[in-house]
Amino acid sequence: MNGVRALVALAAVTVALILQVTLFPHIAWAGVVPNLCLLVVVGSALMRGTQFAMLLGFGAGVLLDLAPPADHLAGRWALALVVVGYVAGRMRPDVRPTATAVVATVAACSFVGTSVFAISGLVLRDTSAGVGELLGVIGIAVLWDVLLTPLVLPLVTTLFQRLEPDRAYAR
Structure with missing residues (x-):
């Protein structure tokens, strides 16, 4: 079942990436689009x-780093989403999380992931934006x-739970 799980995870990330780079730029707010790949990683961690x-x-981050219109050094999103996977996986309780806990996890992971991406850009001098921006x-x-x-999260968590219900955490 590991191969099937990997293919399903790759398909979920691919769909999220395609939506993120094709559809969501049309509804960007101040040039910022939702990070659907991050949400898939958080859902998989839960x-x-x-x-x-x-x-x-890591896989989602590499794809995101290489997807057009990539305007940054490759590896920055890969690093950020590895950290997100770690943080979200550690925050996951052994019992079914409440809606508030899930939203708090997403908020924390979004803050951490976007911050890692931004800080890596400052360290690598890959951004012209200042700290305030x-x-x-x-x-x-x-x-x-x-x-x-x-x-997004109900779709991702249901997908992984149905794929291998005996291996998914208690829901």
């Missing part, structure tokens, strides 16, 4: 745990991701 989410985060982008990104949580 269902499958840290290790799976970190691997998925980056803080505004981080705030908008967190808001976008939290707003899309009720639409």
Whole structure:
């Protein structure tokens, strides 16, 4: 079942990436679009745990780094989504999380992931934006991701739970 799980995870990330780079730029707020790949990684962490989410985060991040219109050094989103997979996997309780806990997890992971991406850009001198501008982008990104949580996370968690119900965490 590991091969099927990997293919389904890749398909989920691919669909999220395609929507993120084709549809959502048309509804961008201050140039910031929702990070659907981040939401897929968080959903996988809630269902499958840290290790799976970190691997998925790396793959999703590499795809996001290379997808047009990539205007940054490759590897920055990969690093950010690996950290997101770790954080989301560690925050996952052993019992069914409440809606508030899921939204808080998404908000924390969006803040951490976008911050890692922004800070890596500052360290690598890959951005012309100042710290103040980056803080505004981080705030908008967190808001976008939290707003899309009720639409995306139930789909992702249900997908992983139905794929291997005996291996998914208690729901």
